[in-house]
Amino acid sequence: MAGIFEVSSVTAMVLSIVIAYFLGNISPSTLLAKAAGKDIKKEGSGNAGTTNALRVLGKKAAVITLVIDIGKGFLAVKVGFLLAGPMAAMYCALAAFIGHIWPVLFQFKGGKGVAVAFGAILGVNWQLALLALAIVAVTVLLTRMVSMGSVIAAISFPVLAWLLERDFFWIGCVMAVIMLYAHRSNIGRILRGEENKLSFKKK
Structure with missing residues (x-):
């Protein structure tokens, strides 16, 4: 199935992968911790994921982190599918996963990728x-x-x-x-x- 934009397949695939990577960079636990005057990377396990969000910030923050992390993985795959088709969508799953674990926007210090991997695979x-x-x-x-x-x-x-x-x-x-x-x-x-x-x- 073709993507929705009439551009070269290579360009569309590269664009979708870049978008997926930066979607993976979104770190709800990091942002929620910052709003609370904390640094999630320096508290608890130092991991920017749901489990540490629960430990450091409480249940509400953990639920928000879980939902957003799953959602960004799922969305990344759908973006890939819309822009460049099924194969690109699968590479976008990997890109979002990598973007979560090694986010350039947060000095390459992210989570362990379980929730975003689930969301991405759910999209596939x-x-x-x-x-x-x-x-x-x-x-x-x-x-x-x-x-x-x-x-x-x-x-x-x-x-x-x-x-x-x-x-x-x-x-x-x-x-x-x-x-x-x-x-x-x-x-x-x-x-x-x-x-x-x-x-x-x-x-």
């Missing part, structure tokens, strides 16, 4: 996204570690992509590797038995 193939989400949820319930859910989902994602959205396979592999790299400190703590665990008991 909703079944693939929901299956990955199910893996995260089941893993978190079994281990009580959010990071473990992200790690297991990243490891299994190339297989899921091969089965459900084969055109996305190689891009999915790159995203999975970056996701594991972003969680390298968590993986180290998991291996040492030091990773924080959730408590499902009512206080």
Whole structure:
């Protein structure tokens, strides 16, 4: 399916990827923390994502961060599709993901990419996204570690992509590797038995 603009396919693809990257740069937790007189990069885990937003800023900020991070990934894919077609949309998923983790607007210090990856994959193939989400949820319930859910989902994602959205396979592999790299400190703590665990008991 052709894009909506009558420009060269290469130009349209490059434009869509650049837009997707800068959409990924949007950091709600960083902006909310700044409004509260805090620096999200210097508090809690130092990560500009939903979990640290919850820890540092509270539930409302965490929900806002989660919704915007998912939304920007989804929007980036749709922009790619409208400007240059399905293949560009898949590259836009990667661009938004990279833009979130290494945002040029915030000195290349972003989040770990879980929410934006979900939103981007949701834009590519909703079944693939929901299956990955199910893996995260089941893993978190079994281990009580959010990071473990992200790690297991990243490891299994190339297989899921091969089965459900084969055109996305190689891009999915790159995203999975970056996701594991972003969680390298968590993986180290998991291996040492030091990773924080959730408590499902009512206080």
